[in-house]
Amino acid sequence: MIISIASGKGGTGKTTVATNLALSLKGDVNLLDCDVEEPNAHLFIKPTIDKVETVSTFVPKIDDAKCNLCRKCTDICRFSALAVAGNSLLVFPEMCHSCEGCLEVCPEGAISASTRELGVLESGHCGDLGFYSGRIRVGEAMSPPLIKKVRTKEREREITIIDAPPGTSCPVIAAMKGSDFVLMVTEPTPFGLHDLKLAVEAVKVLGIPSGLVINRSDMGDNGVKEYAKQENIPVFLEIPFERKIAEAYSRGIPIVEAFPAWAITFRTLYEKIEQYSADLKES
Amino acid sequence: MIRELVIVSGKGGTGKTSVTASFAALAGNSVLCDADVDAADLHLLMAPVVKETHAFMGGSIAFIRGDDCVECGRCLELCKFKAISDEFVIDAFSCEGCGVCVDLCPEGAIDFTVQQCGEWYKSETRFGPMVHARLGIAEENSGKLVSLVRQETKKLAEARDCDLILTDGPPGIGCPVIASIGGATALVIVVEPTVSGLHDMQRVAQLAVHFKVPGLVCVNKFDLNLDMTEKIEGFATEHNMELVGRIPFDPIFTEAMIQGKSVLEHAPESDAGLALLDVWRKIQSSPSMNTMGIKDFSAVIQ
Structure with missing residues (x-):
């Protein structure tokens, strides 16, 4: 079971729900922090990091001796990443x-990788919990x-919890696509509601079942409920x-660390998601 | 000279939009820009009356014409984004819009049509004109739309002879934030006093250094954790960022939002209202906002 925690609006409590859920579940669990622009899950999980690997992507390298400035590369590139200026590419x-x-x-053969x-x-762990977190280089624009x-x-692992970034554009889609369930965290305010509607649309486009956690549930109005x-979204x-x-x-x-009784609440949350998903499959 | 103040935070939900709306109420004569095109909220407080709606044309997406495709498999080899299924159907979510399959299909069987990825608007509000946008659900090119919205805001400010732009920025440090801060006069970084708030603000501060934009730091909900507030302010001072004040935790923010108003209109005499007024005065007298056209890079965050 892969559960993505998403929200639309930032700061509604995605990381709170993702980390507390992951810490409450007993068994075979991984937590993936996919909010790579501003990853925060590690601040709460305090994992032992076993490995840090650099993630890179292809960019072209030009051999000036071989390049005859034919411009076939600049013609195919839609992203203005190559340009001929004077006598060089x-x-x-x-x-x-x-x-x-x-x-x-x-x-x-003037271009190489x-x-x-x-x-x-x-990559790391906290007790039995597996932990992975992406962290984008400052200045890098491409997160997907x-x-x-x-x-x-x-x-x-059997259960994967994904902490997704805020918003509804490509990074969020990259974090939610292909997961079994999207748990949306919102606050009962006009901003929370407005951005929740966008998140619900995104989840619908992807065709993933979803449910809701309302955080700071007593600070706002009834709009979200x-x-x-x-x-017909279950709370x-x-x-x-x-x-x-x-x-x-x-x-x-x-x-769950400050108030251990909350662990039961978060385990119940997981059971509800599991039950809801099973019921959906049946019908 | 037009000055542009961009309100950012790194972490979401620290109060950027509420703070921006209050600044708009205090500034009186400014042009507003909502650069959070992905989950825009400023319009909920500004009630803009839309005067012009424009389509935003983003990138193109490849589409295989089934009738012309001979299933040679060349596109499958070429696509680095695993966007093409074994049945030769392109998944629009995975397609990067690079056009490599389009150009190199031996049968010329792939179309590449420009997609409308959203809309942008020119509007009027009770505090002046506003430029805002709506990126389509699950769309790419948010950075491109942010750049467009900022350019249009600048044109509008010039046309109206207005010298101040207030830009509500997006959360994070990625593509739309990069597009929001380049060339700005100064950033107001709204931070909450939490471990996440500090962590995320440090990353947005690094980004500001990268783009050589001065940063002004304001701690919102400062009384939730005074130690953390001091830590954040210490970090800001060490890195040459000016402190522009503290705002207390106050449910009045939510109340004002429910009324569709800024805190300054809803409760100007509240603690939060007075604190926002103080922050605004400090920003106005900040050296970063009064450079008289001289870019003093010694004042930039380090």
């Missing part, structure tokens, strides 16, 4: 999307390939605002 590695079209079409660092993949690299680890009812858990929880969070202490 220039590469703009940050613009490259690694399609390798230039490598394919160069008739002179080089790399650009996208970021790192950290790094997210996909983190997700190569998802079939290693009414919408959930109308759209699996409501977490009321408690200053004690917010303060523990601010220090990097998971809820």
Whole structure:
């Protein structure tokens, strides 16, 4: 079972739910932090990191001695990563999307493969929990390939929890696509509702079943609940605002560590997701 | 000279949009720009009346014409994004829009049509004009749309003879954030006093260094963790970022949002309202915002 934790709006509690759920489950569990721009799960899990590997992507390298400026490469490149200026061919590695079209079409063999660092993949564990986290290099714009690299680890265990980035565009899709269930975390405010609707649309486009956690459930209005009812999205858990929880969070202490009784709540959350998914499959 | 203040945070949900709306109320005469095209929320507080709607044409996506395809398999070899199935159907979510299969299909059986990836709008609000956008669900090219929205905001500011742009930025440090901050006059980094807030702010600060944009730091909900607030302010000072004040944790933010108003309109005399006023005054008198056209890179974050 692969569960992605998503939200649309940022700061609603994705990481809180992902980390507490992962820490509460007994057994064969992996946690994947796919919010590679701002990964935070490690701040709460405090894993032992066993391995850090650099993740790179293809960029072209030009052999000026062989290049005759025929421009076949600049013609095929849709991303303006290659340009002829005066008597030389220039590469703009940050613009490259690694399609390798230039490598394919160069008739002179003047282009070879080089790399650009996208970021790192950290692998580790916290007790029995497996932990993987992607971290994009500052200044790097292309996150989906790094997210996909983190997700190569998802079939290693029985349960995989994915902490997704906020939003609804390509990085979020890369983090959710192919998962079995999307657990959406929202807050009951106009911003929370507006962005939840976008997230629900994205999940529908992907055809993945979803459910809802309402965080800070007593700070806002009824909009989110009414919408959930109308759209037939199950609300699996409501977490009321408690200053004690917010303060523990601010220090990097998971809820289940500060208040161990919450572990039962998070295990129940998982059971509800499992039951709901099983019922859906049957019908 | 037009100055552009971009409100960012690294971490989502720290209060960027509420802070931007309050600045708009205080500035009176500014042009607003919502650069969070992926999950835009500023319009919920600004109630913009849309005057112009424009289509945003993003990249192209490949489409195999079944009738002309001879299933030679060349496209499968070429595609680095595993976007083509064994049945020769292209998955639009996986297609990167590189066009390599289109150019090199021996049968010329692949179409490459430009996609409409969203819309952008020119609107009027009670605080002045606003440019905003909506990126389609699951679309790419958010950076391109952000750049477009910022360019249009600048044109509008010039046309209206307005010298201040307030830009509500997206969360993170990736493609849309990079597109939001290049060439800005200064960034306001809204941070919450949590381990995540500090961690994420450090990364957005590194990005600001990369693009040589000065950063002003404001801690929101500062009283949730005073130690962390001091740590954040210490980091900011060490890295040559100016501190522009603290805002207390206050449910008035949520109340104002429910009313569709900025905190400054809803409760100007509240603690949060007064704190926001103080932050705004500090920003206005900040050297970063008053360079008189001189770029002083010694004042840039280090």
